[in-house]
Amino acid sequence: MHPALLDVATGLLRAAGTGTYLPLEYESVEVFAPLPAACFSHVRVHDRSASDAVLCGDELVTDATGSVCARLN
Numbered sequence: 001m002h003p004a005l006l007d008v009a010t011g012l013l014r015a016a017g018t019g020t021y022l023p024l025e026y027e028s029v030e031v032f033a034p035l036p037a038a039c040f041s042h043v044r045v046h047d048r049s050a051s052d053a054v055l056c057g058d059e060l061v062t063d064a065t066g067s068v069c070a071r072l073n
Helices: 003-009
Strands: 029-031 040-045 057-062 068-072
Antiparallel strands (some): 029 068
């Protein structure tokens, strides 16, 4: 997976905060299938720190049928 694609896929996580966020690190990236031309991101935000300086979350990237193509933690 190209880093720019990961940046776009995690863009929803940025919407959960009040500032501007850049990806810092991934604990794990699992790819289960090739990504189709149209894919969808499902983000679950973890509890935020008191300062809201760092956002943490898990993400699933799925195809149009809901099959998981990738998991990012």
